[in-house]
Structure formats: C-alpha cells, structure tokens
Amino acid sequence: MLIHFGNVPLLVISCPQVTNDIVKTYNPNFANRLKLKPVDIYLNGGRDILFASYGEDWKNLKSLCMVHLLNNKMVRSFEKLREEEIKVLTKKLEEACSSSSPVYLRKLLLTLTSDIICRITLGRKYNSEEGGTIYKNLEMASSEFFGKFFVGDFFPSLAWIDRISGIEDEMKDVNNKLNGFLDSIVQEHVDAADHEEPSDFVDILLSIQKDQTKRFELDRATTVTLLEWTMTELMRHLECMKKLRDEISSVSAHNSYVTEKEVEKMDCLHCVIKEGLRLHPSGPLLSRIFTEDIQLKGYDIAAGTQVIINAWSIQRNPDIWGHDAEEYKPERHFGSNIDFIGSDPKFIPFGGGRRRCPGIGFAMVLSKLTLANLxxxxxxxxxVGPGVDDDKPDLAEAPGIDVCRKFPLIVFPSLVHA
Ligand code: HEM
Known part of the structure; x- marks a missing residue:
C-alpha cells in the first residue's frame, strides 16, 4: 500500500512474500533506515548503530558489537553476572512479599537490564546519586520522543510548528544531558589509567580509538517489553502459567534459582517466549528507505520512498497463523519449525537481512532466565486499577519506538513455597 503522507511517499508492506524480497535480498539499497526528527536531534543525525547509514561506519560499529559483546561466547561469559543481578531482583520481590507491597514490574525489569548492561559495557552499576536515574529517565524520554508525530517530517514547509511547540528544545536538552553523562563515564575510564587489560566495553572502545570515542547504547528496553508482555499474557492465561511452572519445577527441582543450563532444556518456556514475540513484537514496524529507483514485484518504486514493514500485522495474519491468530497460544509452536531469527518472513520480531537485530542471543538468554526465575x-x-479488566491485565498498547503496555503492570508477588 502506497500512501502519500504529506510530501513523503510511504510504502507499507504487510505480506511475507514482499518482506522476503526486501529484508533477505543482498541489495544494499534496502539496508538503510528512515531518519525522522528525533533521530536528527536526539541521536545526532543517527550516528548510532541502529540508524547509521549502511556503509563503513555501520560496518565498523556492527563488527565491534559482534566481536566484543554479542557473539555467543561473549554472551555466555556473562552468566555469573546475570545470576547475581537476577538474585538481586528476586530478593527485592521477596521483600515485597513479606510486606505485601505492590511492585511496578517494568521498573524492576528496567533496573535489572540496566544494571546488567551497565556492568557489561561501563564496568559497574550507576546508582541514583551517580547518574543511574538520569540515565533511566533519559532512556524513557527517548522512547517517548520516538512515539511523537513531527509535522516537519512530512510537511517540511511547516517545520516551524515543531520549533515553536518547544519539543525540539526539549529533545536538545535531553540529548545534552545524556551526552554529559556519557562523557563523564568516558572520563572516568580515561582517568583509571591503571587498567592493565580492558575490562569493559568502554575500555575496549577507548583502546581501539583513543581520541574518537563513539557513543554506543545497548538495547535494553526491548527485552523488558518482551518480558512485561509475556508476564501480562501469563497472568491472563493461568493454565499456561501453571504448565510453565510445572515444567520449570520438574527440570529445576533442587535450588530456588533456575540456572542457564536448566533453562536450555525447557521447551514450554521457549514456546511461551516465542508466542510473546509473535503477538507483541517490541519493534512492530521495521523501517527502511530505498536509496535508488527499484522494481519490486513488477512495480517501479522511486528512490527516497520510505518503507514500513508491518511485522505486527504479519504475525497476526489468520492466513498464516490460523483463525485463532489473535489468541495467545504457546502450544502452536510445539514441534513447529518456523523460527524467529529472520530467516522466515512470516515471523520477524528481530527484523531480517543486513539490519537484523544482532542482540538475539543476548535477549533470549536473559528473557528466559528472568522469566523462569519469576x-x-x-x-x-x-x-486493580487502570489497565485491568476482570482482575486480568488488559492488552492496551502505548505509542513509541518500542511498543510497551499503555498502563503500568502493578503486581503483588507472593512466594510459591512460603
Ligand atoms: C526481545 C528483545 C529484542 C527485540 C524484540 C529486538 C528487535 C529488534 C528489531 C526489530 C530491530 C530492527 C531489525 C530490522 O530493521 O531488520 C533491532 C535492531 C537492533 N537491535 Fe534488537 N531487539 C531486542 C534486543 C536487543 C538486544 C538485547 C540488543 C543488544 C544487546 C539489541 C541490539 C540491536 C541493534 C544494535 C540493532 C540495530 C542493528 C542494525 O541496524 O544494524 N537488540 N532489534
């Protein structure tokens, strides 16, 4: 479907056959993303890996990530660290159980993933006095900016409306604060000159490029969003929660902590997460921009056309998933060979092709481990409150680059073996 959105031609693709042509082709003309106002202002024109134009800079960033962070060996090497942080989380939940207090699950999960990612990339956790809170607030602000409509993106002659509305200044301000925080982290590493070996990712970046540090953010909100939606669905489908708990207890019968080795043996857990990715992909709209005139399924598409691949709709299409496509049914994945790593255009929660998510291994191990322990x-x-119907959390979605729950999931945990 081609829409003229203001001055911008926008091609929306909701069928797997065409998606296949776009994401799996080796044509580099399909490997760029569209850059809207927040990318320009908040992400300095898109020099980060997610929005970098396809070319040398992007290739260098991607290879840095793969070599030093996201390959299987590196992901496995963070096992101890994940265990320590999940134990911190379960301790907080135990305290909530003994005082019968409610917890805001997303906030706890964001702290878990922030702390894990800060320890891996920056070498330590940042508490509220040291900037941890500012980092979290800025991250949340950034997902809000990405959900906003900027008039100038589609009607360039009306771009002044964005300027007088104050939103541009707000983004610049948040961007300055974030850069200040990241600069202080880099400075801290430069000052600690006594490191014999690089011990975290910032050290590695510094040792590779002493005078040209690049900003790098790891994606943590998407993993939290997956966990939050999966917990939502399990609380709506108590029979699935029970099945899952039975599997976890039979595989991990001894200690209270479920280990990574045990998690690998859990099929039901795998299907529960897979179904969460199908119904609630945290990046439901994959973006690309065609950099040259191309032919697609017999149509001529002009250079500059923006493309949105609607993964959300493909993953709920009844022709592909059956009449119950809208329902949460992890059992549909038992014995199924449809994978979600980008090779099957029917199921693309991590995108596909050259710009496919490189964090799949990282995200999967952390999501499975956290969910199994919870x-x-x-x-x-x-x-009971907004976003809850009939004692069950509802499925209303919020706008943003990462589609999370509209209403917070506030829950009361209680110990299974009190
Ligand atoms: C459940 C968790 C996650 C989901 C659903 C997810 C989803 C996605 C999607 C849909 C894309 C765009 C792919 C495309 O356009 O074809 C993407 C890109 C990306 N993701 Fe993830 N992601 C997750 C977790 C992570 C994690 C944990 C990391 C890093 C530790 C990560 C790093 C990235 C990066 C660097 C890109 C940009 C790749 C590029 O443009 O070359 N993601 N992700």
Whole structure:
C-alpha cells in the first residue's frame, strides 16, 4: 500500500512474500533506515548503530558489537553476572512479599537490564546519586520522543510548528544531558589509567580509538517489553502459567534459582517466549528507505520512498497463523519449525537481512532466565486499577519506538513455597 503522507511517499508492506524480497535480498539499497526528527536531534543525525547509514561506519560499529559483546561466547561469559543481578531482583520481590507491597514490574525489569548492561559495557552499576536515574529517565524520554508525530517530517514547509511547540528544545536538552553523562563515564575510564587489560566495553572502545570515542547504547528496553508482555499474557492465561511452572519445577527441582543450563532444556518456556514475540513484537514496524529507483514485484518504486514493514500485522495474519491468530497460544509452536531469527518472513520480531537485530542471543538468554526465575519462585496477582479488566491485565498498547503496555503492570508477588 502506497500512501502519500504529506510530501513523503510511504510504502507499507504487510505480506511475507514482499518482506522476503526486501529484508533477505543482498541489495544494499534496502539496508538503510528512515531518519525522522528525533533521530536528527536526539541521536545526532543517527550516528548510532541502529540508524547509521549502511556503509563503513555501520560496518565498523556492527563488527565491534559482534566481536566484543554479542557473539555467543561473549554472551555466555556473562552468566555469573546475570545470576547475581537476577538474585538481586528476586530478593527485592521477596521483600515485597513479606510486606505485601505492590511492585511496578517494568521498573524492576528496567533496573535489572540496566544494571546488567551497565556492568557489561561501563564496568559497574550507576546508582541514583551517580547518574543511574538520569540515565533511566533519559532512556524513557527517548522512547517517548520516538512515539511523537513531527509535522516537519512530512510537511517540511511547516517545520516551524515543531520549533515553536518547544519539543525540539526539549529533545536538545535531553540529548545534552545524556551526552554529559556519557562523557563523564568516558572520563572516568580515561582517568583509571591503571587498567592493565580492558575490562569493559568502554575500555575496549577507548583502546581501539583513543581520541574518537563513539557513543554506543545497548538495547535494553526491548527485552523488558518482551518480558512485561509475556508476564501480562501469563497472568491472563493461568493454565499456561501453571504448565510453565510445572515444567520449570520438574527440570529445576533442587535450588530456588533456575540456572542457564536448566533453562536450555525447557521447551514450554521457549514456546511461551516465542508466542510473546509473535503477538507483541517490541519493534512492530521495521523501517527502511530505498536509496535508488527499484522494481519490486513488477512495480517501479522511486528512490527516497520510505518503507514500513508491518511485522505486527504479519504475525497476526489468520492466513498464516490460523483463525485463532489473535489468541495467545504457546502450544502452536510445539514441534513447529518456523523460527524467529529472520530467516522466515512470516515471523520477524528481530527484523531480517543486513539490519537484523544482532542482540538475539543476548535477549533470549536473559528473557528466559528472568522469566523462569519469576515464575518458579513467585505467584502473581495484578493490582486493580487502570489497565485491568476482570482482575486480568488488559492488552492496551502505548505509542513509541518500542511498543510497551499503555498502563503500568502493578503486581503483588507472593512466594510459591512460603
Ligand atoms: C526481545 C528483545 C529484542 C527485540 C524484540 C529486538 C528487535 C529488534 C528489531 C526489530 C530491530 C530492527 C531489525 C530490522 O530493521 O531488520 C533491532 C535492531 C537492533 N537491535 Fe534488537 N531487539 C531486542 C534486543 C536487543 C538486544 C538485547 C540488543 C543488544 C544487546 C539489541 C541490539 C540491536 C541493534 C544494535 C540493532 C540495530 C542493528 C542494525 O541496524 O544494524 N537488540 N532489534
């Protein structure tokens, strides 16, 4: 479907056959993303890996990530660190159980993933006095900016509306604060000149490029969003929660902590997460921009046409997934060979082709481990309030680059073995 959105031609693709041509082709003309106002202002024109134009800079960033962070060996090497941080999370939940207090699950999960990612990339955690809170607030602000409509993106002659509305200044301000925070981290590493070996990712970047540090952010919100939606669905489908808990308890019968080795043996857990990725892909609209005139399925498409691949709609299409496509049914994946790593255009929660997500291994191990520990050790009851129908969390979505719940999931945990 081609829409003229203001001055911008926008091609929306909702069928797997065409998606296949776009994401799997080796044509580099399909490997750029569209850059809207927040990328320009908030992400300095898109020099980060997600929005970098396809070319040398992007290739260098991607290879840095793969070599030093996201390959299987590196992901496995963070096992101890994940265990320590998940134990911090379950300790907080135990305290909430003993005081019967409600918890805002997304906030706890964001702290978990922030702390893990800060330890891996920056060498340590940042508490509220040191900038941890500012980092979290800025990250949240950034997902809000990405959900906003900027008039100038589609009607360039009306770009002044964005300027007088104050939103541009707000983004510049948040960007300055974030850069200040990241600069202080880099300075901290430069000052600690006694490191014999690079010990974290910032050290590695500094040792590779002493005077040209590049900004690098790891994606943590998407993993949290997957976990939050999966917990939402499990609390709506208590029979799935029970099945999952039975599997976890039979594979991990001894200690309260579920280990990574045990998690690898859990099929039901895998299907529960897979179904969460299908119904609630955290990046539901994949973006590309054609840099040259091309032919697609017999149509001539002009250079500059922006493309949105609607993964959300493909993953709910009844022709592909059956009449119950809208329902949360992890069992549909038992014995199924449809994978989600980008090779099958029917299921693309991590995108596909050259710009496919490089964090799949990282995200999967952390999501499975966290979910297994949350379900094994705690019962969950949702707090009645906005976003809750019939004692069950609803499925309303918020706008943003990462589509999370509209209303916070506030829950009361209680110990399974009290
Ligand atoms: C459940 C969790 C996650 C989901 C659903 C997810 C999804 C996605 C999607 C849809 C894209 C765009 C792909 C495309 O356009 O074809 C993407 C890109 C990306 N993701 Fe993820 N992601 C997740 C976790 C992570 C994690 C944990 C990391 C890093 C540790 C990460 C790093 C990246 C990067 C660097 C890109 C940009 C790749 C490029 O443009 O070359 N992601 N992700």
């Amino acid at each position: 379900v094994k050790q705690f019962n969950w009851r949702v707090m």
